[in-house]
Amino acid sequence: MSAELDLATRVVAAVRQLPGAEAEVWVLHTAQALTRFANSAIHQNVADASTTVRLRLHLDGRTSTGSTTVTTPDGLRAMVDRTVAAARLTPRDPGWAGLTPPTALPAGPDGITLGCGYDTATAQASPAERAVRVRDFVRAAGGLETAGYCRTTYRSAAFANSAGHAVEGRAAEAAMDGIARLDGADGVARTAGGRIADVDGAALGERAAAKARAGGAPVELPPGRYEVVLEPAAVADVLQQLAYVGFNGKVYTERQSFAEPGAQQFDLSVTITEEPPGELGLPFDAEGTPRGPLTLVEDGVTRGLTHDRRTAAEAGHAPTGHATPGARSFGPIATHLRLAPGPGSPPVDAGPVVDPSAAPLLGRVERGLLVSDFWYTRVLDTKNMSITGLTRNGVWLVEDGEVTAAVGNLRFTQSYTQALGPGQVLGYGTGTSVQPERWAGSWYEAPAVHLRSWNVTGNASG
Template identity: 65%
Template structure:
């Protein structure tokens, strides 16, 4: 089933049909929640400066979670005909009767309207939300993606390139036996590519709710400029360095802070650094989860979670003070809180976490003038670089792994360009280095020297996640060795 052929409301009809089948099979006392998702993803990949793969996949999945006589079971199917739905219900009812008692069952989400807004304030009562949805992106063709790839390759001006251009469309509905019934849809486009010059790589990435927002030529030129500037790197000794992290690197901070820190299950089990109402970050730091998209990017996700709870903006950190963690209904019951709309298929196991986090940018007027001569540097990083006396400019972090979850000490490597900065000027390319750093400590009071004036929406690192990040100027980053040894 393609994005073009799916009609509005079909997922809602499927979900309601499954709830009715549950009533027939298990009686009125059974508590059931059904999520139906149609996901269509198309990917155009290129390597050695040529498109080598163009693939598309579309699938409709029906997920059922059932609570019966104090026991819980789940099931799913991609067979959406009458026999497939009936088989799903029969299997799940049988599994529930054989399951151990579930003392953590939080009950079903009550009927609640969706929040019809992006930004900090939700309003409106609608069973279906298409706010900010871009039909052209949902229906994007291989030719449109290929055009962006062509522009990227051409702008690299002879350098070897590789990467992808992707469009994703999702239409979903939720129905439960308590009367909650909601639906929505979302679309997103992303481009991620590298250029290579003399063994040095440069990267450019961008995501948006609209394919038309992606400029292949601009991204290709940026990747090429980075690659050329990263040639002939020098090695620096390990130690603590002042750093400017470009948005690509900052997105890794946001991802790990979200998954391991602002995770409601980790918080309830005291495995998170988060302490509500505590000054844990620099006063310049404000983090907001924006599942409905920001006013600037218009890239909304689905307006409800897998338990049918409406989503809205959630302020995680305001001016350095930790204000909230993400909850599904299970973690909220354990913590004595309410669900924030972060249930997913894996949240009961791994915990609910925010997956549309933005680090708020600083007003551009407070930053020093931009030095346009620093051509390979992201726009939001240039003013920060211009005022750094001596430190490192880091494009990207990768292969990051948690060493200690409670303090969120992370180890990983730099990637796709590191440079030495002296008196506001890039003076040398630097070889990649390993780091070991507590992310909350790096963002603690007094450690944030500046935040860029523009947040950039970046492609997901984990499925279903996206983070909007400006550049970040930090007083100290612990680099523990060179990547070569």
């Protein structure tokens, strides 16, 4: 039994002394280490480790939650007492969906129970091992100013409830995110995965530097609709917004989601899945529900949503393993979305481009934009997934299949679902890459995508 599972079972045992109480306990230990660099040199090594115990209690028809990072017997007892006191004052909870029954965790393709096959070398990576990736990034940039980070994260979690369900699992992640700069032009490269051995700092540094060198003397383009090739980092933002407010079961049950299960809302070539956790993610959610593969869009047809127990009960579906400690407020959120070209993908031709993954797409572009990255994106309307945001880290004008000029950063206002809608996807790049979220715990796997139309609403002048 892990230390985390021991904590969870001790809290459940304490709650069982209360007649009629239902309890679930989620314990998460996180150890994250970060090596930051700026001005082409490492300037900070930081590491943090914490254990959080979270109790959700249903007592006399009322639900309350409490948490603590004080894992001594007195600390756990105080958390239980606070949570019980809160339950006495809380309004009745008619939406309580009950506890997860005892359920075994699924096994991965290698037969190992999910959550047990994490990479130990990544979990125990030293500052020196992260520094090697930073050194390689800086050297590959060939003298350009560089900045960014390399991080490793280890998570060990356990769940137990008063229905007799108890599970535990572990996960590790390695990620690197860096930029290179030349005369005010920035280029970016980032990656994430379950093994630090797979993080190639030199390849990332070379890619970021190539983007920066190609970004000089940008021109300004007027607002309007442009054909676009989005590189994987930009596509990851599309997936992130779909995960947070698109396929979110809470948003759906509140009738604020775009999703219409069974309807063709995307191009025939679009298939979006929530991937099994593997080495990167934990094998169960904050309610102890096992996680597995989930198809959200198949050949352009919306098929599924992410649910915790509460939203699943409201929607008449089974929970999908996406409960989080903040799910009551934010809803159940997918953590590893993957966009994969479906059988309807059109053929593409090769052409020159800064990022090789997008190279096959440019030959088909008559006049459009190659976009590296989005940032500061905000949802305007969840019903049609209208998003506003900015480009960054490289935009280029493409004419007759050739990159002809760098372009200044642009503001856009675009429905993400319409951009991926029927007839709007013109092609996909070669392969996919895993893009990390800013904080460890969510990842997005995507190819470059060629889209028919993207709505640019502003430029550097306004």
